[in-house]
Amino acid sequence: FSRCRSLVQRRPCFSRLGSFERETKEKDKKVTSGHVFGVGSAFLAPTTACRRCPGDTPASRRRPPAVFQRVSPSATSLGKPPLHLYSVLRPPGGTPPLTCWLSTSSSAFDDVPLKGVKFLSYSTDSLNKTGKVNESTESLTDEGTEMMDSQLMGEFEVDAKELExxxxxxxxxxxxxxxxxxxxxxxxxxxxxxxxxxxxxxxxxxxxxxxxxxxxxxxxxxxxxxxxxxxxxxxxxxxxxxxxxxxxxxxxxxxxxxxxxxxxxxxxxxxxxxxxxxxxxxxxxxxxxxxxxxxxxxxxxxxxxxxxxxxxxxxxxxxxxxxxxxxxxxxxxxxxxxxxxxxxxxxxxxxxxxxxxxxxxxxxxxxxxxxxxxxxxxxxxxxxxxxxxxxxxxxxxxxHSRMDSKSIMRMKSSQMFAREDLLHGRKLLHDGPLQLKNSVGRLKDVQALLLSDVVVFLQEKDQKYVFASLDQRSTVISLQKLIVREVANEEKGLFLITAGKKPEMLEVYASSKEERNTWMQLIQEAMNSM
Missing domain, CATH: 1.20.900.10 (Dbl homology (DH) domain)
Structure with missing residues (x-):
């Protein structure tokens, strides 16, 4: 009897607890996007019904378990949102307000505050729309492509059958x-x-x-x-x-x-x-x-x-x-x-x-x-x-792109030849590695360019091309009044002689006799076509 009496005396404590729960429920009503739920909140209670939404019943909001599908490589690699990821958020058969059906218990949403439900609803709705658009566009594209491919395949088969x-x-x-x-x-x-x-x-x-x-x-x-x-x-x-x-x-x-x-x-x-x-x-x-x-x-x-x-x-x-x-x-x-x-x-x-x-x-x-x-x-x-x-x-x-923009060469006619002159109305006829012999008998590796009216010798310096230097002689030679001769007893050598009051001669060497003959023939043809 004494224990029962003590329980009766403690009953006001339960009454105060009940008032606290009622206050909490009233607060929950104000933060769920305008929906008024009788018991608990929409986010936590899967069996409650919204009093304002017609036809909103626990059965209508009961969502089947989410089924995660494998993401196809084609969907992700094309930069399109994988549509089947949205099926976890989107209910089958329509799109009611998210807060009416998002109440399905899920560990992914347990820690989300109620204030975020409104914004989550908006963002998910936009994903739903994007998903529908991409899904319809993707299906139309695939169907159109399949029709074109099948039609083309049919035409191929007709010809192939005739020539099988x-x-x-x-x-x-x-x-x-x-x-x-x-x-x-x-x-x-x-x-x-x-x-x-x-x-x-x-x-x-x-x-x-x-x-x-x-x-x-x-x-x-x-x-x-x-x-x-x-x-x-x-x-x-x-x-x-x-x-x-x-x-x-x-x-x-x-x-x-x-x-x-x-x-x-x-x-x-x-x-x-x-x-x-x-x-x-x-x-x-x-x-x-x-x-x-x-x-x-x-x-x-x-x-x-x-x-x-x-x-x-x-x-x-x-x-x-x-x-x-x-x-x-x-x-x-x-x-x-x-x-x-x-x-x-x-x-x-x-x-x-x-x-x-x-x-x-x-x-x-x-x-x-x-x-x-x-x-x-x-x-x-x-x-x-x-x-x-x-x-x-x-x-x-x-x-031209590898040429040093500051490199310049004076020709025998005293005309200056710069980097831009390579492209100034000229065509490349032949190019390749050659060697120039200097006054002391040493050979210098150069890159030779046979253009439509000149022969240009270049050398590499700091990973760029510059006009080759050779005993203060010009390495840009005009094809006008040019004489080409073989070097005696040297099957790989040839002379380039510029005629005039002060003739100059360059001794040039190729890698083989055939290469030398090719250069001589092409230079002669370029001179004849001027």
């Missing part, structure tokens, strides 16, 4: 093959090889255009100018070879329609070849391939630079390389294949010409194939000269 045989000999019936002469078989095999390899070339160009060029602009957000640096003149290349492939493929189809006994023979191909490598078509090929091939090194270096810095590009390339349509054909490989293609035509046409004989009906075709062969050789020679010219121009700029 390894050679013409395997595409015709064996009985028909026994009736055909050996020279005709070899000719048909080479023509078939020309058509088949042209198909592969067009496929490479279409991968560059449809997959890489478009994809880099849409998915990686590269500017059109950057893509042009990677694939110069790509539109023209694709147009040229699409028409050529269509022409030679039509010739094959015409022969198949006229064929019999399970086989066919392409009687005439020279006119198609002649038309493709002559006139305006030839001029266009020279211009387009001249620019594309001369920019090869720049394009490859530019791609490597972009790939090392841009994570979106890295992820894009990784995704495309696993595609069945690309077949692990990277950008650098595509560029190299295109530059090599033009050098294949002379070989193929020479082989066709070699086996275009022995029949009367082949005489006219022999003439047209021979003319086409000469035309394609001219195209290749012109492209090669354009590539060489571009490389020389780039090399001269490189030397």
């Amino acid at each position: 045989a390894n050679s013409w000999s395997f595409s015709v019936d064996k009985k028909f093959l026994k009736q055909v002469k050996k020279d005709v078989i070899k000719r048909q095999d080479v023509i078939y090889e020309l058509i088949q390899t042209e198909m592969h070339h067009v496929r490479t160009l279409r991968i560059m255009w449809n997959v890489y060029s478009k994809g880099l602009q849409k998915e990686v957000q590269l500017e059109a100018q950057a893509v042009e640096r990677l694939f110069p003149m790509l539109d023209d290349l694709l147009d040229i070879h699409t028409h050529f492939f269509s022409s030679i493929l039509d010739r094959k189809r015409e022969a198949q329609q006229k064929g019999k006994d399970g086989g066919f023979v392409i009687h005439k191909i020279g006119d198609v070849l002649f038309n493709h490598f002559s006139g305006s078509n030839a001029d266009r090929m020279k211009r387009v391939y001249g620019k594309f091939c001369s920019r090869y090194n720049e394009a490859v270096n530019f791609y490597k630079e972009l790939h090392s810095k841009d994570k979106r590009l890295q992820a894009f390339i990784k995704k495309k390389m696993s595609s069945s349509i690309v077949r692990r054909l990277g950008i650098c490989e595509c560029i190299l294949l295109v530059t090599q293609r033009i050098t294949k035509y002379p070989v193929l046409l020479q082989r066709i010409l070699q086996h275009t004989k022995g029949e009367i009906w082949l005489e006219r075709d022999h003439k047209e194939v021979a003319e086409a062969l000469q035309l394609v050789k001219e195209v290749v020679t012109t492209v090669d000269s354009k590539v060489n010219e571009h490389e020389k121009k780039h090399r001269l700029k490189e030397v």
